[in-house]
Amino acid sequence: MxxxxxxxxxxxxxxxxxxxxxxxxxxxxxxxxxxxxxxxxxxxxxxxxxxxxxxxxxxxxxxxxxxxxxxxxxxxxxxxxxxxxxxxxxxxxxxxxxxxxxxxxxxxxxxxxxxxxxxxxxxxxxxxxxxxxxxxAASAYYFSGFDDSAVLTVDAVGEWATTSWGIGRGASLELVEQVEFPHSLGLLYSAVTGYLGFEVNEGEYKVMGLAPYGEPRFRDEIGRLIHVTEDGSFRLDLDYFDFTDPDGMLGERFTSLIGVPPRVPESEIGKVHHDLARSLQVVTEETLLRMVDKAHRMSGSENLCMAGGVALNVVAVRRIVEEGPFARVFVQPAAGDAGGxxxxxxxxxxxxxGERPRQDRLTSVLLGSGTDSDGIARLLGAYAGRSFADFRGDEAGLLDAVAGRLAEGKVIGWYHGREEFGPRSLGGRSILADPRGDDTRDRINASVKMREAFRPFAPAVLAEHAHEHFRLDHESPFMLETCEVVSPLSLPAITHVDKSARVQTVTEATNGRFYRLIRTFADRTGCPLLLNTSFNLRGEPIVHTPVDALLCFLRSDIDCLVLDDFVLDREALPQSWVTWFKGTRPPRRSRVSDSVYTLL
Structure with missing residues (x-):
């Protein structure tokens, strides 16, 4: 520098x-x-x-x-x-x-x-x-495009605050009330995440995906851990928690309450774990709805902005949109700490x-590094010989070739343009597939992403066709809420067990080539959407460089890699590459503990 x-x-x-x-x-x-x-x-x-x-x-x-x-x-x-x-x-x-x-x-x-x-x-x-x-709060309000808004932030803990209510008007943003540590809805969710044998600060998404498989039969027991007041504030029953215990934040008293021992990580997931996840999710949603009501009463605004890690609970966000008192809801797409x-x-x-940042609504999070087609050409020329197709100057040919492979049931690694900011891949660094395949979800979970079989995948749909396939009456460009699948098509690869999906609506203005790929696929198949998941293996960050993408491709069962203007098919690669890289994993970095929220 x-x-x-x-x-x-x-x-x-x-x-x-x-x-x-x-x-x-x-x-x-x-x-x-x-x-x-x-x-x-x-x-x-x-x-x-x-x-x-x-x-x-x-x-x-x-x-x-x-x-x-x-x-x-x-x-x-x-x-x-x-x-x-x-x-x-x-x-x-x-x-x-x-x-x-x-x-x-x-x-x-x-x-x-x-x-x-x-x-x-x-x-x-x-x-x-x-x-x-x-x-x-500022990450949500100042990028919402609203002139005024209620603001709700909910996470595990900041300095002391775990939940804050605020009001934004023009350039002014003020936090007016908060709940302080150790009383934390985010820590409650993380504590049960650890109890279910998942990694805290990472496995909360898994709990949310597991919840629809269960029944809320532990709702009352989970409800005993948190007391929500009439005005929407809350307190935890601290007798059940120890946030400094590296063996887990919920101890023997919680085990006695629910009659279920902590799940050992990587062990079998049973019906009781489904039910515990569902119970936690229901309590979280109900608590957030009370908080949202409080935000509405305090602000008098018809707009709500949300941020903090708990705002990434897409099922809860959908209930807030549908059942809450606000006409418009904006969730900051990188709502966790990175968005800070x-x-x-x-x-x-x-x-x-003395002024707010420019008041345009955030419509794209393609804010990272872009691609260099000539640099990729040099890379491939050095390492892959002639085992790739070069579509520089022929986007239509590229899109037709990729759409054809998708229609054949192939899984595609897609690397183009600027990379996404936030936890979701949105068409810059994505793994793509035909959402109509009966075995697509199981195949990608098992041999591409190498993760748990119950985890759902999201659809990316042309914005103008979204209403035909999903109960959704507004754009959803960041995959921040779920909705019901109502498509006349059979879409098993992106439809969760509760008939829901976490939708990304795609426009040409904000995501040009990705939009045109989906449109080309729709012209070929009549299906204006694709399965879209992040381009990475379990436990690894989303790919950043072309080399990252190439290594992820080689180490998984992805059928075809699209690096900007170049297409590499697995069968065209040197067999020695596939044999040597297949199944290799980089060492997992050590952690103090995966079952406790590291408050330091």
């Missing part, structure tokens, strides 16, 4: 770099004159799932995309207040982790964020620290200028 000043005309207004780091899923976002120009996750570069370190590579890439250097930045914003966080950490007490004298103590350092921003980024200018829940980088940058912009 050279000190040479290279400010471009696009950077005539303030340049604000937002950073989230030092917990999990670190990220960077760049605002130029109030416009979001780039955002990226550090894990994509380092290949360390949920990399928590300062996002040096993501920062560099964001600046490169804008044609800027670190010296062009006017302000660096950080997504939480380290001093307040340390206060809560010390109040909680050191957990009994084996490494508490080393790495745990390393986390108890309120000076670390500023020190690393100075030392690792070489930044000597203004740094704004923004409270965690204000960063979440957007929010703190937006707050810093408002502090610098």
């Amino acid at each position: 050279s000190a040479q000043n290279t400010r471009t005309p696009a950077a005539a207004g303030p340049v604000v770099l937002g950073i989230s780091a030092h917990f999990h899923d670190s990220a960077a976002a760049l605002l130029v004159d109030g416009r979001l120009v780039a955002a990226s996750h550090e894990e994509r570069y380092t290949r360390r799932k949920q990399d928590p370190d300062l996002p040096i590579d993501a920062v560099r890439d964001c600046l490169d995309q804008a044609g800027l250097r670190i010296t062009d930045v006017d302000c660096v914003a950080y997504y939480e207040d380290p001093a307040k966080k340390l206060h809560r950490q010390l109040w909680t007490g050191l957990p009994a982790f084996p490494d508490s004298s080393a790495s745990a103590l390393y986390r108890l350092d309120a000076d670390r964020p500023l020190r690393e921003i100075r030392d690792l980024l070489g930044w000597e200018g203004r740094v704004e620290f923004v409270d965690h829940h204000l960063s979440h 980088s957007l929010g703190c940058a937006a707050v810093a912009h408002q502090r610098l200028t």
Whole structure:
């Protein structure tokens, strides 16, 4: 990051770099004159799932995309207040982790964020620290396009807040009430996630996918763990929790309450686990609906903005949309901690200028690195010889070739354009398939994604045809809510056991080539949608470079890889490649524990 000043005309207004780091899923976002120009996750570069370190590579890439250097930045914003966080950490007490004298103590350092921003980024200018829940709230409100809105943020914990209610009006955003740690809906969900044998901070999606298989027969028992007041606030019954126990956050008293022992990770999943997941999901939805009612009463607005990790519970969001009191709901698509980088940058912009960032609604999260067709050509020429098809200058031919393979039932790795920001692949780095195949879901789960068989896949549908196949009356570009499948087509690969799907509506304006691929597939088959899932294997980040995509292709049962303008079929590759890479896995990075939420 050279000190040479290279400010471009696009950077005539303030340049604000937002950073989230030092917990999990670190990220960077760049605002130029109030416009979001780039955002990226550090894990994509380092290949360390949920990399928590300062996002040096993501920062560099964001600046490169804008044609800027670190010296062009006017302000660096950080997504939480380290001093307040340390206060809560010390109040909680050191957990009994084996490494508490080393790495745990390393986390108890309120000076670390500023020190690393100075030392690792070489930044000597203004740094704004923004409270965690204000960063979440700003990431939703300032990118919603609303003139006014109620704002609800719900996660595990920030500094102290676990739930916040706020009001946005014009450039003003104020948090007016909060619930504080240790009372946390997010921690309740994570605690049961760990109890069910899934990895905390990762397995919550699995619990949500497992829930429709069960019945809510433990609803009353889960309900005893959380008391929701008449006004929509809540408290946990702390007698059931120990948030510092590395063996799990729910102990023997919870086991006695439900009569079900904790599930051993990777062991068989039975009906009782389905029922426990469903019960947790129902309690979560009902609690969120009470919170939403409170937000409506407090604000008087017809708009609601949501962020925080719990806002990524797509089933709950659908109930909020359908049953809640708001006319319009906007969920920030990177609602977890990574999205805090957007929010703190937006707050810093408002502090610098007195104005909100540009009020356009966020319509695309294709905010990461783009593809380089010529660079891919050089890569393939060096490593793949002539075992690929070159469609440079012939997009129609490329789309016809790929649509034909999809119609034959082949699974496609799709790598084109800028990569997505947030947890969902949305047509930039995706695995695609025909949603009509009876065995497609099981095949992709088992031999492509290498994950649990119960997990559902999402459809990407041409926006103008969405209403024909899904009970959906508005665009859903980010896969942030579920809805009922009502298609005249049989779509077993994307229809969950409860007849729902997590839909992505696709427009040509925001996702050109991906839209045109689906349209070409529809012209060939009469089916205007595709199965779309993230381009990665279980436990790994979404692919970032062409080499990442090639390795994922070789190590799985993906039939065909599309790298920008080039098509590689598995049968055309050297057999030695397929034999050598098949089934290999990179080492899984160690964690203190997968069953406890690391509050440090």
